[in-house]
Amino acid sequence: MTDDRLRMTPGPTEVPTAVRERMSEPTPNPDVEPEFFAFYRDLTDELGAIYGDDDVVILGGEGILGLEAAIASLVEPGDRVLCIANGLYGEGFADFVEMYGGEAVVCATSWREPLDLERIESELETDSFDVATMVHCETPTGVLNDIEPVLERLEAHDVVTVVDAVSSLGGVPVPTDRIDVCLGASQKCFSAPPGLTVCSVSDRAWERIESVETESLYTDLEPWRDAADGEWFPYTHLSSNLYGLEAAIDLLLDEGLESVYARHEEAATRCRARAAELGLALYPAESVASPTVTALEVPGRAQHLQETLADEHDIVLATGLGDLAEDVLRIGHMGHNARIDRVERTMDALEAALG
Template identity: 60%
Template sequence: MLLTPGPTPLPPSVREVMSEALINPDVDPAFADRYDALLDKLGTVFGTDDEIVVMGGEGILGLEAAIASTVAPGDRVLCLSNGPYGDGFADFVERYGGESTLVDADYDDPLPIADLERTLERGEFDLATMVHCETPTGTLNDLGPALDRFEAHDVLTVVDAVSSLGGTPVPADRIDICLGASQKCFSAPPGLAIASVSDAAWERIETREPESLYTNLLPWHDAEQPYPYTHLTTLVVALDEALDLLLEAGPAAVYDRHREAAAVCRERGADMGLDPYPDPDRCSPTVTAFSTPGRATALQERLREAHGVTLSTGLGDLADDVLRVGHMGYNADVETVDRAMDALDAEL
């Protein structure tokens, strides 16, 4: 059993369609039809009329491409953070010659809105970055207060929603570049990075004329077949099928399923004496990070060896202090979560 916060197991119909698909994306018009339909479905999930881009690469490609496409040397970027991926945006900005201002909080605290307001009052910024779900800590950030302030100061926004999109509502209609990926809540294979891009963001990208090649959104703007880079066609049809499953069930029902699975996970954890790493009110419905000081790695090994259950530990300094249960996508299922928690209970 694989209950990591991505990649997630594939539903049977997704595996089946991958075995049947054989399309040359450069010459077969059937691929363009499939790709256009995929973009329409993603627009429904994002909840925005903004242009959708699907690039061949793991989710981190979208994060780097968003910065590579919008940041020129000397541009000022405010990076709002309370986790590893929020901090990582500042690294991308610096690599592409931008000047990053990190407005951060401890990883178990909410986004520092008061500090953000003071920082915006002191200077002007071209761009701002945030993370919706900080997967390493299981934190779901309330983006509304920050988006209010960025809109008031006319600052474009880039948001990492990789591990929340498709599992919980994302305010993509208020975000200039909203980033997702195939292998999280959609339960498609890893290998596709997804973005919704607003008109204002495209205007900025066009004036920047990004020099990067693969980490460049511009070639995808109003692109037609043949597309800028060859897609992994089996991944495109797999994501298309995964989206069909999501839309047939209905996003509201899928979000409810994620909340129910998360509630069961945390109730079972509480019975075992485990507390979530962030405040319970800020826990994501897609992943639960339990605080397990000094024993996460040992528990992970025991669960895999004795029970065939694979969970994730924390990252960086939290590697041995956080044990994460991914209940997203195909794993947002009460029975599946119960089986994993039975194994954890046996070890504890």
């Protein structure tokens, strides 16, 4: 089947042919055949090129599973969790914390602006926290947070850190060596289909996970610690999805991470320049605009523009979420779609639709 539709959404992204072909290969029984455990170990080792030295775990379930699993595994009743936020997912972490009995203190700032370091410092000086959460790229608003200074402060206060890097990992450098649990998903910058959460877990995080007494089932990271070494998975793994992820990571590493990151920067810069030529303002402050997704202000026209681009130009875009559904249009230039020619085709179509 040919499909000329261009899907410039901020995930799921286009899945390259090599990934789709790998997924159609026969798969071993993931619970029984030793080769599959070796394959899984090799894949998690390969992910180390992006993640660094910490253990990598891959869960069957899309990105949100990772967010819940991190909180379910690290937080028990009474734990204090600092939820650092300037967007939907950052604020949403607090819901998971409360759900698992923790006490969430939300340090929230404007969805358009950088994280507020001063307020974070003041929270850390006046209170004590077991865990802190934050989001690297807020996909709904196209914000990339400078998390390194925040992580530095948290390190000084010995707080275990959870970072949602779902829409930045594999497209933007992520300071994973400073993060205890770093969450990614297959369908964003990796350009594999939805279905897998990837996460790194530091030794310190494992210790905490092992000490947490509250039980959870599918969201518990603990059984995954040495699963593949023991030739046992807690649940039947998603073999075809894992094959696809392996092919996607191979593509990324063959290209070279530096080149991949530069490609994202170039695509974003071009997208923002074309938007400025069209008189469209960015939703976030320019200093925090993400290399993986551009959120544009189109008051009252987002849905109409989305439909026009799909119907007349065969290009799929996303709108804002919730209250921003009518006023924000989002263009994903992440993963395989972070290419100048795709950005140009999209912006030509947007120009025609606006015209």
